Amino acid sequence: MKPRERVLNFLEGKPVDHLPCMPITMMYACKQIGARYRDYCTDYRILAEGQIRTAEKFGFDYVNTMSDPAREAADCGAPIAYFDHQPVALIEDQALLADKAKLLALKTPDPLGGGRMHNGILALRLLKERVGNDLIVEGWVEGPIAEAADLRGINTLMTDFFDDVSFVHDLFSFVVGMELRFAREQITAGADVIGIGDAAASLVGPRIYQEMVLPYERQLIEGIHSMGGRTRLHICGNTRSILGPMGSLHATIVDLDSLAPIGEARNQMGPQQILLGNLNPVTVVRDGTPVTIRAELAECHRAAGDRYIVGAGCEIPRDTAEENVAALAQYAQSVTQ
Amino acid sequence: MPDPKPLYDAVLTGNAQEAKALTQQALDEGVDPLVLVNESMVPAMDEVGRRFQANEYFVPELLISARAMKAALDLIRPLLASRGNQPVGRVAIGTVKGDLHDIGKNLVASLLEGGGFEVIDLGVNVPPEQFIATVKDRQANIVAMSALLTTTMPAMKTTIEALKQAGVRDQVKVLVGGAPITQKFADEIGADGYSENAVGAVALAKQAIKA
Incomplete structure (x- = not known):
């Protein structure tokens, strides 16, 4: 069974030969080809090469176009910092929407307009062309609160929830419109799955999450599904207090960071929700051994039940030993179904 | 000694305007600034920390409480410095x-x-x-x-x-x-x-x- 068939069958509840394996690699994938991370973020050919090499070497079932959180913000005009060997980052004290009034004039960037979003789409097209018959090709968009934080500055956005709720709604609406447009172009380019990163959602607690964030995540996920896309929701950090609402979104895959117990996610999201990951990427994946990683995976799998995809809770650190990364796919392949 | 509760509540609920006004009022009435710190502000931030730890407060609540505390501290700090009061560290x-x-x-x-x-x-x-x-x-x-x-x-x-x-x-x-x-x-x-x-x-x- 080819990896792509394996994952698609698994998502649809059909028989597969063994568990799928879809861990997030970015800097780790870049390291595999000896490139500078700056180039991985800015040159789609390098990203594609790193992803393909990594998936083939370790037996992963997919490739992914994510490199950093600043693609959309950069195209909006937000000041960003490039580093040779780490991800592109937003410069918060020069946040694009430090002045809220600027939102009124902010235009949705064209995802095919030659900017960083376009670079992501070119990566997707190249991945689709080179490995799209064999592997799942996953695109990526920022979620409403993550992207709002990129544009407004995360510290300021956190106080906006108390100071100016209507501005937050306006900002989230802008973001969802932009991300849906970006997602549509990625699906057109051949994305099998659209990953949604909404890291800051884990910072706000259940009340603000449900009242302010969830409705926009729902718009985004339902919008992508209505385009025929599949979704992978990833919220970095501790999501324990929002697991139930997250489950109500019915994302195709919930990629769970390590701070929320996966058994609780299963209980709150129901038996059909596909869960992914949940290993601590630092203490388990990087600092562990193949033996301890397989044991932790077995425990995650037991707590999550059958609808589980192997992965780490977040990005695999760049300095993880190869045998540790290989242990992920080895576990997946050992669980025949 | 003034009632420490209103300033405590203002910090706890993140009401910077109120915290600043109450602090100014207390200072105008001759209240020792250290009393405001020790009786209202430090206990309020302790409670903020407790609630944060207990997942009753999250980052937005913590940041607005910190903002309220800072609004009050901005009035108090110069007074403490001029008296030679030393911080904990x-x-x-x-x-x-x-x-x-x-x-x-x-x-x-x-x-x-x-x-x-x-x-x-x-x-x-x-x-x-x-x-x-x-x-x-x-x-x-x-x-x-x-x-x-x-x-x-x-x-x-x-x-x-x-x-x-x-x-x-x-x-x-x-x-x-x-x-x-x-x-x-x-x-x-x-x-x-x-x-x-x-x-x-x-x-x-x-x-x-x-x-």
């Missing part, structure tokens, strides 16, 4: 060189300030030389470093080495934190303490000062 805090992610650092800084520390916030992407200069020039007795990325963690070790080279390592306690940091890593690089969360960082800083 003086902390130079920042995200390490190469790391621009500061929300965790900001939470720790706010709670340290609420715990009676003078916090010298060096911001993000702080080179070792800046930590050293702050230790020398401002007599900081704690250096607190934050990193969100596994790729910037090594800058903590570099900073500790630089503190040694500059001959000031023995003058300060070095505390580290951030998502990828572990106690094992803190031990390996020779830090004096590590906390996995912001509330624990305050207790750690208080312990470090006593040690």
Whole structure:
């Protein structure tokens, strides 16, 4: 069974030969080809090469176009910092929407307009062309609160929830419109799955999450599904207090960071929700051994039940030993179904 | 002595305007500024920390409470300084060189300030030389470093080495934190303490000062 068939069958509840394996690699994938991370973020050919090499070497079932959180913000005009060997980052004290009034004039960037979003789409097209018959090709968009934080500055956005709720709604609406447009172009380019990163959602607690964030995540996920896309929701950090609402979104895959117990996610999201990951990427994946990683995976799998995809809770650190990364796919392949 | 509850409540609920007005009113009435700090503001931030730890407060609530505390402290600090009152300790805090992610650092800084520390916030992407200069020039007795990325963690070790080279390592306690940091890593690089969360960082800083 080819990896792509394996994952698609698994998502649809059909028989597969063994568990799928879809861990997030970015800097780790870049390291595999000896490139500078700056180039991985800015040159789609390098990203594609790193992803393909990594998936083939370790037996992963997919490739992914994510490199950093600043693609959309950069195209909006937000000041960003490039580093040779780490991800592109937003410069918060020069946040694009430090002045809220600027939102009124902010235009949705064209995802095919030659900017960083376009670079992501070119990566997707190249991945689709080179490995799209064999592997799942996953695109990526920022979620409403993550992207709002990129544009407004995360510290300021956190106080906006108390100071100016209507501005937050306006900002989230802008973001969802932009991300849906970006997602549509990625699906057109051949994305099998659209990953949604909404890291800051884990910072706000259940009340603000449900009242302010969830409705926009729902718009985004339902919008992508209505385009025929599949979704992978990833919220970095501790999501324990929002697991139930997250489950109500019915994302195709919930990629769970390590701070929320996966058994609780299963209980709150129901038996059909596909869960992914949940290993601590630092203490388990990087600092562990193949033996301890397989044991932790077995425990995650037991707590999550059958609808589980192997992965780490977040990005695999760049300095993880190869045998540790290989242990992920080895576990997946050992669980025949 | 005035009723400490209104200012306590203003800080706890993040009402900066109210906190500032109540503080000004109390000072105008001749209330000792240290009483406002000790009876209202520190207990309020302790409760904020408790609620944060208990998942009753989250980052937005913590930040607006910190903002209210700062609004009141801005009125009080010059008065305390002119009387020669010393803070619990003086902390130079920042995200390490190469790391621009500061929300965790900001939470720790706010709670340290609420715990009676003078916090010298060096911001993000702080080179070792800046930590050293702050230790020398401002007599900081704690250096607190934050990193969100596994790729910037090594800058903590570099900073500790630089503190040694500059001959000031023995003058300060070095505390580290951030998502990828572990106690094992803190031990390996020779830090004096590590906390996995912001509330624990305050207790750690208080312990470090006593040690």
